[in-house]
Amino acid sequence: MTTRVQLLKEYQELNESSHSTVDGPVSPLEFMRMVHTSRPVLFQNCPLPLRQEWTDEYLATTVGEIDVSVTPDGRADALVDIDDKTYFAEPLVERMSMKDFLTRLDSNDHTNEILYLQSQNDNLDYGSRSDTGDFARIRTDIPPDIHWASAALGRQPDAVNIWIGSDKSVTSVHSDPYENVYAVIRGAKIFTLFPPTEGWCLQEREYPHARWIRDSSGQLCLKPTADQTVRWSSIRDPTDPPPLTRPVTVLVRRGEMLYLPAGWWHYVQQVSNRTIAVNYWYDLEYQGHNWLFLSYLRSLGLSDEK
Amino acid sequence: MTTRVQLLKEYQELNESSHSTVDGPVSPLEFMRMVHTSRPVLFQNCPLPLRQEWTDEYLATTVGEIDVSVTPDGRADALVDIDDKTYFAEPLVERMSMKDFLTRLDSNDHTNEILYLQSQNDNLDYGSRSDTGDFARIRTDIPPDIHWASAALGRQPDAVNIWIGSDKSVTSVHSDPYENVYAVIRGAKIFTLFPPTEGWCLQEREYPHARWIRDSSGQLCLKPTADQTVRWSSIRDPTDPPPLTRPVTVLVRRGEMLYLPAGWWHYVQQVSNRTIAVNYWYDLEYQGHNWLFLSYLRSLGLSDEK
Numbered sequence: 071m072t073t074r075v076q077l078l079k080e081y082q083e084l085n086e087s088s089h090s091t092v093d094g095p096v097s098p099l100e101f102m103r104m105v106h107t108s109r110p111v112l113f114q115n116c117p118l119p120l121r122q123e124w125t126d127e128y129l130a131t132t133v134g135e136i137d138v139s140v141t142p143d144g145r146a147d148a149l150v151d152i153d154d155k156t157y158f159a160e161p162l163v164e165r166m167s168m169k170d171f172l173t174r175l176d177s178n179d180h181t182n183e184i185l186y187l188q189s190q191n192d193n194l195d196y197g198s199r200s201d202t203g204d205f206a207r208i209r210t211d212i213p214p215d216i217h218w219a220s221a222a223l224g225r226q227p228d229a230v231n232i233w234i235g236s237d238k239s240v241t242s243v244h245s246d247p248y249e250n251v252y253a254v255i256r257g258a259k260i261f262t263l264f265p266p267t268e269g270w271c272l273q274e275r276e277y278p279h280a281r282w283i284r285d286s287s288g289q290l291c292l293k294p295t296a297d298q299t300v301r302w303s304s305i306r307d308p309t310d311p312p313p314l315t316r317p318v319t320v321l322v323r324r325g326e327m328l329y330l331p332a333g334w335w336h337y338v339q340q341v342s343n344r345t346i347a348v349n350y351w352y353d354l355e356y357q358g359h360n361w362l363f364l365s366y367l368r369s370l371g372l373s374d375e376k
Numbered sequence: 377m378t379t380r381v382q383l384l385k386e387y388q389e390l391n392e393s394s395h396s397t398v399d400g401p402v403s404p405l406e407f408m409r410m411v412h413t414s415r416p417v418l419f420q421n422c423p424l425p426l427r428q429e430w431t432d433e434y435l436a437t438t439v440g441e442i443d444v445s446v447t448p449d450g451r452a453d454a455l456v457d458i459d460d461k462t463y464f465a466e467p468l469v470e471r472m473s474m475k476d477f478l479t480r481l482d483s484n485d486h487t488n489e490i491l492y493l494q495s496q497n498d499n500l501d502y503g504s505r506s507d508t509g510d511f512a513r514i515r516t517d518i519p520p521d522i523h524w525a526s527a528a529l530g531r532q533p534d535a536v537n538i539w540i541g542s543d544k545s546v547t548s549v550h551s552d553p554y555e556n557v558y559a560v561i562r563g564a565k566i567f568t569l570f571p572p573t574e575g576w577c578l579q580e581r582e583y584p585h586a587r588w589i590r591d592s593s594g595q596l597c598l599k600p601t602a603d604q605t606v607r608w609s610s611i612r613d614p615t616d617p618p619p620l621t622r623p624v625t626v627l628v629r630r631g632e633m634l635y636l637p638a639g640w641w642h643y644v645q646q647v648s649n650r651t652i653a654v655n656y657w658y659d660l661e662y663q664g665h666n667w668l669f670l671s672y673l674r675s676l677g678l679s680d681e682k
Contacts, residue, residue, distance in 0.1 A: 073672075077668060077672060080668055081665060081668055084662055084663065084668065085664065098405050099404050099405045099408055099527070099528065102405055102408040102409060102412065103408060103410060103529075103530065106411060106412040106661060106664070106666070107661055107663045107664040108664040108665060108666070109663060109664055122535055168604070207415075221405070222405065222409075223409075224409065263572065265665065265667060266665060267668070277461060331664075343542070355412060355413055356390055357390065357391055357413045358391065358412070358413040358414040358415055358637075359387060359414060359571065359572060359573060359669060359673075360412070360414070360666070361390070362383060362386055362387055362390065362573070363669040365386070365663060366379075366383060367665075
């Protein structure tokens, strides 16, 4: 048995293919134990203390212009086949008003373009607390951190992001080097999760980079980026699990939060036409050997025999 | 570069070859962070609350008969060469009074035998709290656990042991699957520590098992055990560090405690003629992938090319 198959099987023997569920928030110590165990946890009855309900009307009147990801298929940061070649494609990013964005999210307009607000760049911008960010006026509606997570880890989040989309948008499978606390504010999301030991089954490969642009007629078309590649999973639909894997599926509903441990692979679907979420990314611990193992496990996916 | 060399070097790049030092006890949350980071920590000004000072006189009059390890060289559970063959040798265990033990510890008697109280079998026996254990009468002098460690890990120690010896006894290099809090009560100990990533440099091999016994003339001699082998490090003196390793050396003095993370390799010397210590072994976390990595790293030491 190869090393990577052995590690995968030993992990599966020691760990169930399910997440645990906790009622309400936990103490910093309890959360720190969860981080050490590095297993996904669903927090129920644990809503963010929203000062204002984020209705469409409230968002449209309070938020101004925003950056929106535009793709033909709802898959931003994902593999796309064009002319027998596979690219890693980043979305077109277009500036529009929140009001237009919400209206277009609902319309099946002729272009069939799929919109998703997913800038992932700390768009809630608590770090600088600038008054000029896109979401400066709704930022004060929600807490700048998850207090029990910050107290546990002894630091503030590295980034806080807001995500707004419909059930047409899907996040392709990947992993992040962050401890992630993911809170759903409206709608619901389904996470398909793979432990770090199963990452190699997701077949990361180097793909040429491309970006969706508008051509002269205004249609979306893919433009390859010269000499740039991105390492990305080859698995398009991990809800049909690759051989040997035992994914953990978690439905996270309004008022619930998911602790998604650093290094876990995740594929995210939205199951309502208006899903709004806020996630908190905390730096993981680089001291000790935890990060080292995550990095090693990821390297196992880059060759065919290990 | 082989996998094992790469992991060792990456660990050394991310981590200093030194321990951290903390003044006094810590909160359960702070300790939990230390366990997650899995790096050694020296707690200073953190004495055990001894109800009675453990003088020789007090121990001799309070404790009755005890099991003592007897070897010709002070190395119990260690490699011994006899007739061009190397064995893993366990000590002779002899029953004697605490008074005789302490007297013989000081005397360079004609036999040159080295005595060490090191039964490692939960000899303080808090689990059963039986009234009949060897140390039942001094057990009440010290706490049954380190309260901030138990509160952090959410469990009581799996074993609590007392260790009494002179500077002639040395513990050969090995690792344990326990989070270890090691408190020195009299004297001092020097720990030579290797992170789990350097374990393969310590060259674990299978050695035939043997035990020290007394022959008909009363002399210690080594008796091989039929068909039994033990996996043990081939490195006799790791204070002369094997190639590539960067051991962490920690002097733990009276009134200090060492947090020795699970899976760290340790070699222990005593630097006073009467060193008394109590250690608390806590089960490590088997869920998640931490234990898996420790087990994998240990496996890297069993072959010559990995």
